[in-house]
Amino acid sequence: MARKITIEPVTRVEGHGKVTIHLDDAGKVTQTRFHIVEFRGFEKFIQGHPYWEVPVLVQRLCGICPVSHHLAAAKAMDVIAGVGPADLTPTAEKMRRLMHYGQIFQSHALHFFHLASPDLLFGADADPAIRNIIGVALKHRDLAVKGVLMRKFGQEIIKATAGKKIHGTGAIPGGINKNLSPEERDAFLKAPDPLNADTMVAWAQFAVDFFKDFHKKNTALVDGFAAFPSNHLSLIRKDGALDFYHGALRAVDADGKKVLDDADYQDYLEHIGEDVRSWSYMKFPYLRSLGKADGWYRVGPLARLNTCDFIPTPLAQKEFEIYKAYTAGKPNAMSLHTHWARLIELLHAGEVVRDLLNDKDLQGTDLVRKGRKAYEGVGLVEAPRGTLFHHYRINADDQIEMANLIVSTTHNNEPMNRAVNWVAMNVLEGRKEITEGMLNRVEIAIRAYDPCLSCATHALGRMPLSVELVDARGGLIDKKER
Amino acid sequence: MSKIKFSVDGRECFGKPGQTILEAARDNGVYIPSLCRYEGLKPTGSCRICTVRVGGRYMAACTQPLSEGITVENTAPDLEDMRRAMIEMLFVGGNHMCPTCEKSGNCELQALAYRYQMLVPRFPYQFPLRTIDPTGPKLLVDHNRCIKCHRCVAMVKTKDGKSVFGPLYRSKRKKIGADLTLAAGLTDDQAKKAMDHCPVGAILKKEIGFAVPIGRRTYDKAPIGSDVETPRT
Numbered sequence: 147m148a149r150k151i152t153i154e155p156v157t158r159v160e161g162h163g164k165v166t167i168h169l170d171d172a173g174k175v176t177q178t179r180f181h182i183v184e185f186r187g188f189e190k191f192i193q194g195h196p197y198w199e200v201p202v203l204v205q206r207l208c209g210i211c212p213v214s215h216h217l218a219a220a221k222a223m224d225v226i227a228g229v230g231p232a233d234l235t236p237t238a239e240k241m242r243r244l245m246h247y248g249q250i251f252q253s254h255a256l257h258f259f260h261l262a263s264p265d266l267l268f269g270a271d272a273d274p275a276i277r278n279i280i281g282v283a284l285k286h287r288d289l290a291v292k293g294v295l296m297r298k299f300g301q302e303i304i305k306a307t308a309g310k311k312i313h314g315t316g317a318i319p320g321g322i323n324k325n326l327s328p329e330e331r332d333a334f335l336k337a338p339d340p341l342n343a344d345t346m347v348a349w350a351q352f353a354v355d356f357f358k359d360f361h362k363k364n365t366a367l368v369d370g371f372a373a374f375p376s377n378h379l380s381l382i383r384k385d386g387a388l389d390f391y392h393g394a395l396r397a398v399d400a401d402g403k404k405v406l407d408d409a410d411y412q413d414y415l416e417h418i419g420e421d422v423r424s425w426s427y428m429k430f431p432y433l434r435s436l437g438k439a440d441g442w443y444r445v446g447p448l449a450r451l452n453t454c455d456f457i458p459t460p461l462a463q464k465e466f467e468i469y470k471a472y473t474a475g476k477p478n479a480m481s482l483h484t485h486w487a488r489l490i491e492l493l494h495a496g497e498v499v500r501d502l503l504n505d506k507d508l509q510g511t512d513l514v515r516k517g518r519k520a521y522e523g524v525g526l527v528e529a530p531r532g533t534l535f536h537h538y539r540i541n542a543d544d545q546i547e548m549a550n551l552i553v554s555t556t557h558n559n560e561p562m563n564r565a566v567n568w569v570a571m572n573v574l575e576g577r578k579e580i581t582e583g584m585l586n587r588v589e590i591a592i593r594a595y596d597p598c599l600s601c602a603t604h605a606l607g608r609m610p611l612s613v614e615l616v617d618a619r620g621g622l623i624d625k626k627e628r
Numbered sequence: 629m630s631k632i633k634f635s636v637d638g639r640e641c642f643g644k645p646g647q648t649i650l651e652a653a654r655d656n657g658v659y660i661p662s663l664c665r666y667e668g669l670k671p672t673g674s675c676r677i678c679t680v681r682v683g684g685r686y687m688a689a690c691t692q693p694l695s696e697g698i699t700v701e702n703t704a705p706d707l708e709d710m711r712r713a714m715i716e717m718l719f720v721g722g723n724h725m726c727p728t729c730e731k732s733g734n735c736e737l738q739a740l741a742y743r744y745q746m747l748v749p750r751f752p753y754q755f756p757l758r759t760i761d762p763t764g765p766k767l768l769v770d771h772n773r774c775i776k777c778h779r780c781v782a783m784v785k786t787k788d789g790k791s792v793f794g795p796l797y798r799s800k801r802k803k804i805g806a807d808l809t810l811a812a813g814l815t816d817d818q819a820k821k822a823m824d825h826c827p828v829g830a831i832l833k834k835e836i837g838f839a840v841p842i843g844r845r846t847y848d849k850a851p852i853g854s855d856v857e858t859p860r861t
Contacts, residue, residue, distance in 0.1 A: 194759070194760045195760065196760070196768055196834070196837070198835060198836070198837030198838070199728060199837055201838075202727075202728050202837075202838055203728040206728065227835075308842075309843055310842055313727060314842060315838040315842055316841070318837060318838050318839060319835075319837070323838060323839055323841045324841040324844075543762035543768070544768065544834055544835070545760065545762070545768070
């Protein structure tokens with residue numbers, strides 16, 4: 147009997163999503179879809195607001211990585227204020243970088259320790275009552291404490307640069323509204339263990355080592371789960387280095403061939419198209435040069451380490467070399483390796499934060515520049531989960547006339563759908579009964595791309611998830627809730 | 629000069645002839661809140677936040693002249709709750725999105741909401757449809773945030789004394805409009821002052837946004853009224 151499995155709601159970044167899996171009479175998977183059914187409307191309701199309000203306004207899209215939206219919008223507003231990336235004062239650029247790398251540090255720590263580690267430590271089939279951060283704290287106290295404190299360190303960096311841990315106001319068009327006082331700097335450099343920059347780097351190294359050890363013991367799972375080839379896109383520094391704050395666009399295909407390189411993101415519309423499908427409010431971006439069918443790509447840690455040539459800090463570079471050697475230098479297409487890549491980035495972010503804190507430019511007093519006003523601007527950053535595009539146009543009265551935001555989750559729409567499909571084909575196909583562990587595998591696949599989706603399950607230990615088995619005529623066969 | 633003796637919440641105070649209750653109370657270290665009032669301007673008593681009780685009667689402290697021997701109630705629980713209700717009405721009657729407002733931290737309405745511990749308003753939100761209007765080359769007026777206190781009407785004037793802002797319509801339709809020709813003649817300094825005089829974030833000087841970091845804004849440093857209040861001995 148043909149069946150339709152619906153997972154609804156899968157809590158999304160900022161709302162609701164659901165997964166549907168269609169099975170035919172023989173139990174074969176005929177269709178899988180990861181639907182985003184929430185409509186946020188930010189692009190519409192910021193219209194009419196003055197442009198200088200936008201970096202503070204749009205960051206409300208997210209409570210986990212607001213800094214990314216804040217900075218992407220601020221970079222777009224720099225362009226509108228007539229201040230190019232090279233025109234920012236050193237203090238402004240480095241304060242923004244500190245804010246951003248602090249956020250990468252906290253977000254990656256949150257993702258790995260709070261959201262992903264329960265799956266790794268307890269297994270996909272473990273009791274959901276313990277498969278959460280509280281369970282980790284009870285059974286692996288040292289790991290949980292490290293995760294919580296690493297996140298705290300990153301959040302404190304954000305507070306020192308933006309005024310608040312969440313939804314601050316640091317970046318303004320053309321610069322930044324504060325520098326870092328010597329007292330604020332010393333609070334990070336000279337604090338007693340563990341909340342100082344050196345210990346954070348050591349703990350980030352510990353996290354990388356932890357994953358490598360897990361990988362060694364679970365090679366088949368980590369390498370095989372939801373592995374599929376794709377294109378990869380990210381910002382890259384001019385010299386090919388990994389850079390989360392600024393650079394040019396680069397995309398590579400599944401073989402590592404550059405299909406887009408050194409592309410100015412102000413012209414992103416020439417390179418990126420957005421496809422619309424009737425069953426999801428989320429668009430499907432693609433590389434125009436490869437077309438709608440083949441141009442989809444991954445963004446995020448996995449993609450970034452596939453596009454960059456090197457990482458410009460020593461400890462992370464050493465880990466990058468080990469990571470790249472595992473796939474003989476070829477692009478890595480294994481979804482669970484995203485965690486490995488994420489932790490190497492965590493280490494890199496820790497090193498950058500430590501180095502920036504020792505940079506005297508942060509105590510500079512030249513904070514803002516002003517140039518000749520433009521009426522359109524694009525800002526890009528590499529958010530923790532991937533490339534984030536903000537594009538705005540203003541009218542002659544400084545009011546927003548048009549906004550287009552392409553967030554990481556949108557770029558990863560097709561890959562997440564493919565990952566869900568992989569689980570359906572490899573885990574659910576041919577099974578008559580759905581188990582909680584099977585559902586969790588669907589989420590593990592999604593979770594590798596976007597931790598916000600799994601907030602509900604791991605933060606609270608109980609995900610508002612219901613799954614129904616429905617026959618071809620809509621009759622309920624089986625239902626599971628948790 | 630003769631002194632006028634009066635009391636506020638049992639505290640003995642002295643004022644000068646010609647003062648209002650609010651002015652005299654503040655001189656004695658007693659804070660009576662105000663919104664529409666601005667130092668140096670003739671008070672209009674329009675917002676009623678300063679309502680006190682004198683001899684059982686409710687009065688606007690910013691307009692009521694001081695008189696000998698009066699007994700003023702300022703912090704009675706019912707008065708405080710009435711003020712909180714007025715603040716709540718101002719919030720639900722407009723669209724006050726503090727988290728993304730440039731004036732947050734410098735906003736008198738927000739500061740009063742904190743002082744009177746406003747949590748969830750007891751009144752339903754009205755969500756009125758309002759616009760953000762360009763007002764000359766230097767200003768934007770966000771009517772979502774306007775509380776119609778008339779400060780701008782009294783204070784923002786051209787060199788020859790003409791008001792740039794003025795009320796339009798009546799009752800629920802009332803809004804503060806601007807003479808665009810006069811607004812076009814405002815200097816940068818005048819435009820900045822117009823923004824600073826507004827107790828909320830309705831008048832925005834163009835291209836100024838979030839330049840003062842969190843922690844250094846007026847009410848980050850000290851709650852509203854703390855500059856007036858002296859502890860009771």
